Amino acid sequence: MAEENTQEYWRWTESHWKNPDIRWEDAKIVTVGIDVGSVSSQAVVMTDGQLYAYSNMRTGSDSPESARNALNFGLEGTNMPESRIDYCIGTGYGRVNVPMADRSITEIACHARGAHFIYGPEVRTVLDVGGQDCKAIRCDEKGKVVNFLMNDKCAAGTGRGMEVFADLLSVPIIDVGERSFQVKEEPESVSSTCVVYAKTEATGLLRKGWQVNEVLAAYCSAMAHRIITLIERIGIEKEFAITGGLAKNRGVIERLMKEIGLEPMHTDWDTQIAGAVGAALFSYALVQKGKGRKK
């Protein structure tokens, strides 16, 4: 991207985490899931089906390198050698380019399975709002996909759409949600669904004297509407859970909840790791069936 300003408003916090209560040395089975998305990549390490470590970072221009970086970042500080991994599954947009994966599984299946782990077995509808796509998944009590609908053609309702807006308004993306509520009165949403047209519309609003926070609110509202049209087409069955990066944007999620009148499930886990969690769990199931790596 040709950027003139030095501040990167789209930048969200990259993170990694290690479970302080688990020693990987005691584990019987160690499995890894790597989700290489178009915008972000995650690596999840599980020991006997328990979440041991994970990483969440920006995807680079090279998928294999992104997979490698995500895994390294996840293993950082664990002293676990890669050779200890019994099985690894790649998923996401770049799944065929995960060099250390033993196989790949589609992100739909991995997200449903991962949401089932992160949120619990009551989840029946998963909304994944990722970097460049938006999915509505219906699943059963085991986290198996029953139906799904995906939009990966249009930036509206995706993380990229929000990044473009944050950049336009010079607001760090992590502050968007909070600031969208710092308004006297909830404004009408922008009329254009298209991010490109919404940008022009937003510029016009600013010129008319709208505050930045009001424009943020108007755009978050439009994004929520866009996502709702997708979910409504597939139907929502309780319980309803949200995964992906946009789950962290209160501005969109709270407006979405208000519109559909449903409270989504709560988790303390990072919502972006759902795909990688699902992949790591599928790996675990395969090793239990005797399909581990030959040593």
Next chain:
Amino acid sequence: MIIAGIDCGAKNTKAVVLRDNKIIGKGMILTGFDQITAIRESLHAALKDAGIDAKDVDKISGTGAGMEEIRDADVRVNEVRAMAKAANFFLPSARTVTDVGAEMGRAVKIDENGKVIDFAINEKCAAGAGAFIEAMARALEAKLEEMGPMVLESDKSIPMNAQCAIFAESEVVGLIHARTAKADISKAIHDAMASRIVSMIRRIGVNKDIVMIGGVALNPGFVDSLKRELEIDKVYIPSDPAFGAAVGAALVLAEET
């Protein structure tokens, strides 16, 4: 009878003055965020070009995205009707018209009298309008007017996976990193957009003769891509195609008067 036609578009506001159905003046002003000023100034420019005064104008016809802001309009004409009438005026043998502007794309099937038989429009997605090429020009770090001619320099066909202008931007950046020639990337961009416009045209049927109006008709690269996608060697483009809808609006009013 002197009639003015004003098309207040998303990017440019165009005005034409017709005397007894002959174009005698044209004026175009950037719409910006002040439609009312653009409307006033474009008409002023057209009158100056025609060498007449405002008081000489008998009636004003308005069209375009901002037609509600054309306060002095005696009539407001739907854009689909305007483009149909314009095509028939420019080429009586026209049966298919396409109008591609900054933020919209339309295709209309017409009869020998310029009457609308069927139409398809896109006013929601930037990937099917001039805004797409503008966004890609930024990603390629090229001037907008350089984009079209570049297409004609390329002999490679690279498919574009992304449909959305936002995603296509990332794809273009990827192609640049992979050291793809700018001309080849420009061709891919124009071919992708042309295929979307052609899908729209196919919905109403491809019947000769085909006329193209709207600002994007000035892009030789896009016209080339369109002809290749339609598998047709002649698409008729009037001079100053951007004024097409304004002319059509004036003609519709003239006919009704």
